[in-house]
Amino acid sequence: MKRSAAEIIREYGPFPGIEAVHGLTFDGRQVWFASGDRINALDPASGRLARSIEVKAYAGTAFDGTHLYQIAEKRIQKIDPKTGRVLHTIPAPGDSNSGLAWAEGSLWVGQYRDRKIVQVDPETGKVLRTIDSNRFVTGVTWVEGELWHGTWEGDESGLRHIDPKSGEVLEQLDLPPGTMVSGIEADGGDRFYCGGGKSGKVRAVRRPTRGGAKAGGTEAGSAGRK
């Protein structure tokens, strides 16, 4: 396993009236993050909040190119970002659902204390596959065929690249001690966006790019967003 310190490129927030950042996602232009009562759109260039959607938003957030998905209590809501309407709801797979990602036509749900990532059918909520990790799982994201998840266990937190078949950790970026990570999302380019939990912050962290790999992913996790 390759292990290195995470490079924090930029910090956003905390924002007035927002106690915690739970999950987040990137729609190609804006970062959407969940903060309890609503999902907020953050312009990563200016650092300003553009607008928000009032909906229960207690954990992970994802984007499939058209819709937002948001975990609230024991369900996953499918939301039209233009109108803010909840279009569809499916049951969330487990008890400790935390992170959420969209890739390859599926939703991927991080389960915090169960240390699992579950692939579910976005129409029915049916569980298709389960990947085991050996750390608490917060956010989940796919980028260029790589599965990454946030981990946060007490004081230790970081971003881990794992083998989706074996669960083996291939690479880990350690965040400074005491830095919480809730949601994570790759922007398809050279950065991850990370939710900072109760710090109320959103952080941009440099994503290690493969030798010669160009910015801008072509695979799941970013392809559907352009």
Next chain:
Amino acid sequence: MDSLITAAARALAAGDPFGALNLVALREDAPALALRGIAMAQLGDLARAKLLLRKAARGFGPREAVARARCVVAEAEVALAARDLNGPAKTLEAARALLEAQGDRANAAHARYLEVRRLLLIGRLDEAERKLEGLDPAPFPPALRAAHELVVAGIAMRRLQARATRAALAKAERAARQAGIPALTAEVESAQRLLQAPAARRIARGGERPLRLAEVETLLASKALVVDACRRAVREGDKLVSLATRPVLFALAGALAEAWPGDVARETLLARAFGAKHADESHRARLRVEIGRLRAMLRPLAHLSATKQGFALAPRRAREVVLLAPPGEEAHAAVLAFLADGEAWSSSALALALGTSQRSVQRALDALAAEGKVQALGRARARRWMTPPLPAFTTALLLPAPLPGG
């Protein structure tokens, strides 16, 4: 973050324990157990709350020391609500230190308030005040600010400072409303009612009347010589002679104050001070010795002059002598004074608070129970005493949900 835990924590913070339980009732992982414990405490099931919190603390892993410390703090608060004052103060102290070191300032402060409230309940005011000094409530959430003002009010009340008490309670009321926690508002209201209740009796020149706290404060600030039976001291303005550890001398002073400006016969003094019905020569000799001691101690404030029958008190400057007595002529007024807070007390906690033996507290409780003035809850070691009618446990369970890392 974990969706159900976040949702349940939000419900608890909004004062909705049933809503929180609905979300995590069937979960056995540590954060869920902790939230269930806090919810049960808010619902008044303190025994179950304690169990759940203890289980939660055990369930957190080695990397989750902060979460475990928060459980310890919550358990300490539950113990305090159950008036289990012998609880492990050291564990709480260690948890507070850990939370402080890890930058969880709100929960560290919460732990500090629990330490202060415990000291207040067991009557260690100076220590409580010292611990409070280092705390600035301004940056804390409203519930914690309310707790701060309640402790300030509690200390001021026990120091007979009505104005300071009222000011602190007004601040506590505002903060409690802001917090939106009904139990907290109720606690402030019941403290405000105490301000209107008789706090003592004023006995002078053969008459007596009840005094509220504000009137006690006025009396103590006046130019009268006050023989204070609530605190066992003789005072005039800032001058104070404490007779707390001299029960015989205090009994003599009380009898002399009550009779002022008249004198008190030797026989009466003997009966009051030694419980002697038939005084013999040795008693008389002892009375002379004790009067001599009292005379020496009161010298800055008053003369003790011998009269034909006995002795009389003559203040040096004061125009008046007043005896300040506890509000009821109860045989066990001190025990009742503690139970008057409406909470359930163990006899060991009462003994600790009163600085007396558990056996004598038990005797007082049995006597009061026979008169229907107190009632017991539970059996054996879990037995608690309170004044009827049975009030709810009003305690502000303020601990924010112990979210992992949050």
